[in-house]
Amino acid sequence: MTTRQPGARPLDGIRVLDFTGAWAGPMATRSLAFLGAEVIKIEGPSRMDSWRETVAGVEKSRYPDLVRGERPYNRSFRFNSQNHDKLALSLDLKSPAGVQIALDLARVCDVVVDNFSPGVMESLGLGYKALCEVRPDLIMVQMPAYGSSGPDAYAVAFGPNMEAMTGMASLMGYGGEDETPVLTSNAYLDPIGGLHGAAAVLTALMYRSRTGRGQHVEVPQRETAMQFAGELLLEQVETGKVFVPRGNAVPYAAPHDAFPTLGEDEWIAIAVLDDEQWRVLCETLGCGQLAADPDFATAHERRHNAVRLHQELSSCTIQQEKWALAEQLQSRGVPAAPVCTGEDVAENPHLVSRGVFVEVDHAEAGRRRYPALGYRLESTPGRIERASPLYGEHNRRVLSDVLGLSDEQIDQLEASGVIASAPRTAPSATIPKEKVL
Incomplete structure (x- = not known):
């Protein structure tokens, strides 16, 4: 029986290589970091996480105090809400040297997570088969929108159209003269997929602890979200009765x-x-x-x-x-x-008293409050310790401490553009925009 030290977290000692972007994937790996895993987040010099917005910035509402700053990509509240406690490595996966570094990192990682479309990791030389050659007991969790097979596998996917594909939109609306389906929000499916992704990693880690074997895991985001409306969809299938949206009305309560x-x-x-x-x-x-x-x-x-x-x-x-x-x-x-x-929630005395919001110092966004995750372990509690990383903030730390590269080797990688301390403006030709979820 293993005795944990006071303050230990469930995933202490687990290392995760994170190729995710936007919300669903980063929320999955954010959960793992919250539980103690060391998460190394990979971004490309020419294609950073889309939730950093753009190099020049977008509308001011996306930034603290409505100020873009000199490096807006380090101040985006969306990115900074989902990447706490991660190490940031900017790595050019178009180059053989960048791919080799990724393979070297996989060799010393327990888990790899990505939310690209099917085939992207394989095209980079980083598919499950290639990764298992360097780490046989590796766990790889992939989070495609519609799965890796079937007619819709390569369809373009964003939160709203994935939600429509689940059948949810047909269940929401006001009925009557206005029969237009209503979506819940901009990307409701993403946090559902994120929590399923984290659960998949934990399940695979438990399996590996018992058998010593890793595995490939797929978490199709459409299929995870369908569970949240499953009983209504099944009712229509079984009875043939088409559900009619009726606003907030329900058959068991009035008003x-x-x-x-x-x-x-x-x-x-x-x-x-x-x-x-x-x-x-x-x-x-x-x-x-x-x-x-x-x-x-x-x-x-x-x-x-x-x-x-x-x-x-x-x-x-x-x-x-x-x-x-x-x-x-x-x-x-x-x-x-x-x-x-939103203001009511942020200032709610009940939530504040329970420590739902955590103040974190960020080097460029300042001291801000962020919501912790909604589960609490009494003996091994998760926690937020560091703000989300600046772009490429941990290039040297990861390459030196994790891979043992010398300062001279790291300098060469930076000079050749394999790593970068600031994003480039030119888009990558290797991973087309429509292939990234």
Whole structure:
């Protein structure tokens, strides 16, 4: 039985080679770093992680204090939210020397993760077969959008169109005259894929600890996300009944909706599961006449008269403060919650008291708060120790400490462009943009 030192984390001693970009892949490797793994993040001199935005920067909203700075790619809040505790190595995989360094790193790594489209790693000479030649017990986790086989394998993939491909969009919308499907957000599938990717790594590591064997693991992001709407999709398959979007309405509660409250664009979500909760809701709102209205006497009647119900309740909630009203309703057994803005979440006393947000010093973005991950291990807790890395920040550290290269060898690699301390503006011809997820 292994005895862990106080403060040890579950993945201490595990090294991960990270070829991921954007959100899904980096969130998977961020989870591994949170749990103690040493994660070496590879970016190309001509193709950095897309969440660094561009060399010159994009709209100011992507940067702290709305300031791009001299090196916007080091200040992007999106990149800096998903790459804590990683070591950054800028490596040109178009060059034989760059590929050899990647192979040398794989030799001393336990896990390799990428979220390229199928075939990209093989085209670089870094497919699973090639990596196993240098590290037979290696675990390789690949996260293609649609899997490595089948008619859609090479389809272009971003969060919104992947979400549509899962069937989710057909389940969301307002119904009636406006039957347009509604997407949840910009890239809801990415964090789902990220957590599945991390779970896949942990599962493979457990297998290796028992058998001594590594393996190749595929995490198709479309298929992982389908699990989140699985029961509704299966119901349609089994019954042949096509689901009709109906906004926030559900068959088991009425009302079940968001209602306006005091202030600009402020809302409260309320769900009434039975007639007693309906009575309490009306009493709390001071709208006793609604409880006596025969149009709202039962859940069936409330659903049938949903439009008028929403109008009547809105006229009662609009004068109430969302937090106070939610607390009153919750204390009386009515499910209710304020609809939180981003600022509400960031400043929420409950979340702050639980240490959900961690302040981290970043060399170019300054001291900022970032959300930790949503799981807590009592004996081996994860933690954020360092800010996300600057571009190429750890080139020398990785090449010297991990691979044992001399200063002269590293200088030669930098002079020849195999490594870089700043991104180039020219795009890479080796990995086409449409091939990167």
